[in-house]
Amino acid sequence: MVELSQEQIEKLKALGRTQKENLIKMGEDFKEKVKNFKASIYTCNATSCHSGGAASVLDAFRESLAATGLESDVRVVCTGCMGLCASGPLARVEIKGKKPVLYQHVTPDMARVIVSEHVVPALKTEGEIKTSDYLKKQELSLDLPFFTKQRKIVLRLLGHSDPEDLGEYIANGGYQGLMKALTMKPEEVLDIIKKSGLRGRGGGGFPTGTKWEMLAKSPLVDGEKFMICNGDEGDPGAYMDSCILGGGSHAVLEGMMIGAYATGATSGWFYIRAEYPLAIQRMELAIKQAKRYGILGRNIFGTDFNFMADIRYGAGAFVCGEETALMSSVEGKRGTPRPRPPFPTQKGLFQKPTAINNVETLANVGPIMVNGPEWFSEVGTATSKGTKVFAITGKVKHSGLVEVPMGTTVGEMVNDIGGGTSSGKPFKAVQTGGPSGGVIPASELHMPLCYEELKKIGSMMGSGGMIVMDQDDSMVEIAKFYLGFTVDESCGKCAPCRIGGYQMLQLMKKIADGKGTKADVAKIKEIGNAMKKASLCGLGQTAPNPVLSTMKFFKNEYDALLIDGNEPDAPAEKEVKACNINTKK
Amino acid sequence: MADDKVKIQEDTRKMLVKWKTKRGSLIMALHEIQGAFGYVPWDSMEVVAEELKIPMAQIYSVLTFYNHFKLTAPGKVVISICDGTACHIKGGQSVIEAFEKELGVPAGTTTEDGLFYIQIVRCLGCCGLAPVVVVNGKTYGRVTPLDAPKIVAEWRETMAKEGA
Ligand SMILES: Cc1cc2nc3c(=O)[nH]c(=O)nc-3n(C[C@H](O)[C@H](O)[C@H](O)COP(=O)(O)O)c2cc1C
Ligand code: SF4
Ligand code: FES
Ligand code: FES
Secondary structure: OOOOOHHHHHHHHHHHHHHHHHHHHHHHHHHHHHHOOOEEEEEEOOHHHHHOOHHHHHHHHHHHHHHOOOOOOEEEEEEOOOOOHHHOOOEEEEEOOOOOEEEOOOOHHHHHHHHHHHHHHHHHOOOOOOOOHHHHOOEEOOOOHHHHOOOOOOOOOOOOOOOOOHHHHHHOOOOHHHHHHOOOOHHHHHHHHHHHOOEOOOOOOOEHHHHHHHHHHOOOEOOEOEEEEEEOOOOOOOOHHHHHHHHOHHHHHHHHHHHHHHHOOOEEEEEEOOOOHHHHHHHHHHHHHHHHOOOOEOOHHHOOOOEEEEEEEOOOOHHHHOHHHHHHHHOOOOOOOOOOOOOOOOOOHHHOOEEEEEHHHHHHHHHHHHHOHHHHHOOEOOOOEOEEEEEEEEOEOOOEEEEEEOOOEHHHHHHHHOOOEOOOOOEEEEEEOHHHOEEEEHHHOOOEOOHHHHHHOOOOOOOOEEEEEEOOOOHHHHHHHHHHHHHHHOOOOOHHHHHHHHHHHHHHHHHHOOOOOHHHHHHHHHHHHHHHHHOOOHHHHHOOHHHHHHHHHOHHHHHHHOOOOOOOOOOOOOOOOOEOOOOOO | OHHHHHHHHHHHHHHHHHHHOOOOOHHHHHHHHHHHHOOOOHHHHHHHHHHHOOOHHHHHHHHHHOOOOOOOOOOOEEEEEEOOHHHHHOOHHHHHHHHHHHHOOOOOOEOOOOOEEEEEEOOOOOHHHOOOEEEOOEEEOOOOOOHHHHHHHHHHHHHHHOOO
């Protein structure tokens, strides 16, 4: 950065203090503005609902309110993901003093009926509102366990606010974490994050405070140190980070800035998948707004803290989620991993110290600063603190985005929150951790979801993908699918992953085709263990997991496909029975 | 063709102005080029090499590393079929096969008339609607193999109307 004179700096600081006051006022103005509304219609326009036609639903709401002359009484809000994506487009009607009502599968026609049968009578007449059966049928109870069993920190504002309205973010406590951090010493901020017990949500679960402390200890190189937000979200079938970025871009930016202040980082990069246009667009807007209102820039809020942020797009390579490959990609090169050490916190992006954090990790930071580390560490288990966002998909009735306290059991996730299988057939297993993870069979429904337990069972937390499978799903097929994905995505730099993965996939295909033998199964295990030990990066090290884990829990399914029957030398494992979870119905 | 080359190179040069001063911007520049032309033309690459001072070989190796980049012009109608896990579990594979059968070409290729291009993608972020197909930006959710002929017919009609 350009050197400034003392006088120039003083001027910037004075400007920063004014900007801070303006920002606080912006939040108050927002509160003042919405006070006058008698009702609000929140409409989800995140990726799923948008694809289902939410934009025309929003138009229909606005038009029919205008036609009834109520547009100044009712606030129509275009929100981030409300969670129950499979039932979208969703719209929630909140009339002051009344219980909110959530509607599913909303169409423009239905939106007009919602206005005429629900909103207009509620504002113009006293007493109970009676809507027609047509609307009643599309009401979704907010008392569903899907909603009541969640605990929202990261998703708190999604579905309840307009992600493009900075004033609304401020009115909801936004940037207060940063403001508070800037009144403390960087070490004190580090201490709070360490005490909170926050661990990385990108998969590994590394303590965020420790990572930041490492960066703080690394000296600046050519006056620079970096923060990177990992928004690559490579796990196919998971979209938590996409929604967090799209519905809460300011919260992620705020988390990054608090980290930057604590570590002395000078600028930041958001690495976002190109397949997520909405996430990119919202982050671009957030950065633009932050620059305009003095949140990003020099002498932020009248302090000595300077910070800038920029965006880089991914280009469809799963391996770029791995941190060293990601940095190479941000530099504009092929995304190939390199050995660690040196760790990124020592030698990272452009050879300068860098801390890489997942989107959800960063989104937790602001609330921790505002509410304190104890508030956060009270939620969760002994070693896994706070909440975790999951994208629960596959054969589950209520498919969508949920945030639950760490330690919630698999059973609570699938049966209560998920509402059981969508097919009504017996539940067989869930897969967590995507292509790097493994299966949790129905016999383990009591298992709490936390880093250690998932690892113990041969899976991993991953970034939050959770695929529910029922009786009809073949475990051999799903393992083959994941392996096919990682083999496709292997960068080819090291032999164990490149050659081992390919060979393993050929053997898996042979087994799936009913031509495999006991010797093939033994060979797969051998290759798998070699890949785990000898691969250079996490992709190759974890690629065998889906295969090894299904072999462990669903040996019978493999055996049934072999031409020479049971594999003899494996230890006898207790048979995993699919248990019917829909018996309560 | 010569005119084409001049135009492509001129347009590319304009796009590169803002990336020239930023470090590590090769991939961003390539994104912008593909956004404009639908693929990264060889003629553009030459300009990128010149303006960003990066050897052609390096640009080519970056382009081929990332799945997102295309080196040839895809068909006018790009059909992206999701084979992410959520879609796969809900029958994505049979949807892929249905489109391949309907158009008579395998995924990753363009039909002979240059109209349709099928590609397989990994998660479009709307898993709640699985299986998902996106055609030129329009999303179709809960697609079954039976929908493939209907979707293709719909787009044939649209393109015929546009005089393609
Ligand atoms: C093959 C591979 C893919 C990964 N993909 C992602 C990803 O999509 N998102 C992510 O945040 N982390 C991903 N990671 C983990 C990152 O390397 C890194 O550990 C993480 O971003 C650190 O952030 P955290 O400490 O906040 O979790 C991946 C790792 C590997 C080996
Ligand atoms: S393990 Fe696989 S993805 Fe990782 S460096 Fe080796 S070949 Fe590349
Ligand atoms: S996208 Fe609307 S509920 Fe998730
Ligand atoms: S897996 Fe197909 S949209 Fe996510």
